[in-house]
Amino acid sequence: MQFHTEFSPEPLPHRIGLNSQIVTVGSCFADVMGRRLTDNKLSVLNNPFGTIFNPISIATLLTMALYGTTPDEQRYVEREGVWFHYDFHSSLWANSRDELRHKLENCLSQTAEAIRKADFLLLTLGSAVVYRHIETGKVVANCHKMHSALFEKYLYNIDHLRDELTRLLKTLRKANPKLNVVLTVSPVRHTRDTLPLNSVSKSILRVIAHELTIWNNWITYFPAYELMMDDLRDYRFYEVDMIHPNAQAQVYIFEKFTESAFDPDLRKFITDWAQISKSLAHRPLYGDNSPAHQQFLARLLTQLDALSTCIDVSTELADVRSRLEKCVQRPSELQNV
Template sequence: MDFRTEIEVAPARFKISTDSKIMTVGSCFSEVIGSQLTDNKLQCLCNPYGTVFNPASIFKLISHSLQNQPIFKHLMLENNGIWQHYDFHSKFYAHSKEELEKELNLTHRNVNQFLRKANFLVITLGTSIVYQLKENSQIVSNCHKTPASHFKKELLNVKDIIMKFRPMYETLKMQNNKIKILLTVSPVRHTRETLQLNSVSKSILRTACYHLEQDFSDVHYFPSYEIMMDDLRDYRFYKADMIHPNEQAEQYIFEKFANTYFTEDLNIFLKEWNKVKMSLNHRPIQVDTPAHQRFLNDLLEKLTILSNKIDVTSEIELVRSQLVAA
């Protein structure tokens, strides 16, 4: 007897290998995927703009990076001596307008350089609800605690999302024709907008992803949202806020992601690397015993072999620092 409905993920038309370069962008779930990729030693630029929830802002930021377009100065704001930008997450701030402008333009340049050589762009869409500045109708990525009276709330429709995706996609493919795009809808629930409106918002995002996957042969959808809503249909898979998936759920979804997109060689490597990570996390009571020194030498040998595939410079230095000179 089955007590759950496991999501069957369609086989991917393309695979991620050990030498793939991947950029993740979008909602906080992009941070989860990107962190997992980075922890497993894949070349990943993880959420370079910070958390971005709506597709209009995501596609706009990527387009500006690809075009090396300077930031829009009219979207910078100052509050109590701190400068921020409506297009970027609150982690980007400075004590002067010039300092912030320099940092944000550098972010665009770094993304531009990475995307030109990247193999995959992973985009996680969080909500189709957007906020527009009343003074100029610009959609913002972050309101930065500006009074709500300054904004107009809107709901993007499927056509809006597809129309905003296409120019970004065309610009991207002009600079890197081989890159593949993986779309997913965030499993994080936006309860602040009410659960009813969250359902409407997610359905719009999912429908847009469906059409984008149908229209573009190098766009593939991964069902993070469906796995959380149907396969893991239980509050025990949420954090205490009942909004975000907990670590167990995040790991489960990432394993589904790996089974879908990773090559056989990469999955074999991950098994080896996870064993090495467990060894690296081992904390003995006494570090200078002969047994532990043999353990460290064995670990150093494994890391040296892995260094032919991945960068483990910091791990090798850590192990060497614990070795006791004979």
């Protein structure tokens, strides 16, 4: 007897490999996926602009980066001595306007460079509901806790959204002809918009994502939203806020992503790296200077050395070597007491 509708996404036509260069951009789900990719030693620029929910702001930022445009001077805002910019998430802030400008310009430059080198862009669309700054008439990525009277909230027109994303994707393709885009619709529920409006919003994004994959063979869709809504159809897979997928759901969706998007060599590496990660986290119960623990660390060092030819494990190597040196030094220290 089955108690839920389990499904496995179709394999993506373009597979991610161990040496693939990846950029993630979009909602907080893009950040979650990016962190998991990074934890598995892939080369990732993870959500460089911070959490960006709406496609208009995503398009604005990526276009700005690729064309080398500087942030709009009219969109800097100061609150309680801290400076923000309406096109960026509040995680990008500074104590002065000049400091923030420098930080944002570096962020845009870094993102442009990464996009031009990337094999994959994971683009996660969060909401079709936007906030428009009334004074400038422009959509903001974040209101930065400014007074609500400064903004107008509304559902963006589907045709205009489609046009904006189509223009963005043409710009991306021109900047990097080898780039593959993986679209997702975030499974995070925007309950503040009300459940009916959240459903409309997600539907608009899903329709556009579908159309874009039909028109372009270098754009594919990964059904993170469907996995959460239909496969993991239970509140036990949400955080206590009943909005965000919890750790168990994140692991499940990421495992489905590895099956769908990773090539065989990368899937094997992920399995091997999971075991090495457990070994790295291991701490001995009865002291760390025993012969058995020294042998354990020596084996781990050999495993990491073997991997160092294909991935960056310099941090892990330094940690294990340091622990091994302490094991060797401690007995001689005790003899001198």
